[in-house]
Amino acid sequence: MKELSLNILDIAENSLKxxxxxxxxxxxxxxxxxVLTIADDGCGMTxxxxxxxxxxxxxxxxxxxxGMGISLLKLEAEMTGGSFNIESRHISDxxxxxxxxxxxxxxxxxxxxxxxxxAVASITTLIQGHPDSDFVFFHKTGDKEVHLDTRELRxxxxxxxxxxxxxxxxxxxxxxDQYK
Numbered sequence: 577m578k579e580l581s582l583n584i585l586d587i588a589e590n591s592l593k594x595x596x597x598x599x600x601x602x603x604x605x606x607x608x609x610x611v612l613t614i615a616d617d618g619c620g621m622t623x624x625x626x627x628x629x630x631x632x633x634x635x636x637x638x639x640x641x642x643g644m645g646i647s648l649l650k651l652e653a654e655m656t657g658g659s660f661n662i663e664s665r666h667i668s669d670x671x672x673x674x675x676x677x678x679x680x681x682x683x684x685x686x687x688x689x690x691x692x693x694x695a696v697a698s699i700t701t702l703i704q705g706h707p708d709s710d711f712v713f714f715h716k717t718g719d720k721e722v723h724l725d726t727r728e729l730r731x732x733x734x735x736x737x738x739x740x741x742x743x744x745x746x747x748x749x750x751x752x753d754q755y756k
Contacts, residue, residue: 646678
């Protein structure tokens with residue numbers, strides 16, 4: 577993919593397809609590294625599926641025979657000298673504490689490190705497309721922190737759907753303002 581924000585969108589969509597009610601997206605940057613973590617409370621993967629999840633020729637989709645999202649993220653991280661890890665706890669083994677956590681570490685000064693891209697657009701797209709799911713977004717770079725928790729918004733909005741045009745525009749501006 578051309579931007580990490582597209583990877584975020586893709587991996588988070590996997591979380592939602594796995595029945596996640598809460599998806600947490602974290603980006604922690606320093607001068608040298610960027611660590612992207614996406615964790616969810618979806619149904620998780622069995623150990624057998626987990627072993628093949630990063631294989632581009634494995635997918636749960638019925639519309640095509642390859643699944644590139646996780647394998648591309650892994651490749652992109654490792655191409656920078658970074659690392660990739662995926663952990664998962666399947667609902668059948670962990671009925672109260674299941675889900676998946678994907679972590680990718682990138683070395684930002686490496687020539688193969690792709691840019692972050694438009695994280696605000698990815699987050700607002702996820703919220704707009706899945707207004708009944710919750711998202712926590714956190715991006716720390718240097719002394720700047722950007723944060724959004726849709727659970728907090730729901731308490732203030734008192735039943736107004738998150739995908740209402742005015743709410744989505746507010747979320748977009750709120751995130752952009754934090755990046756200034």
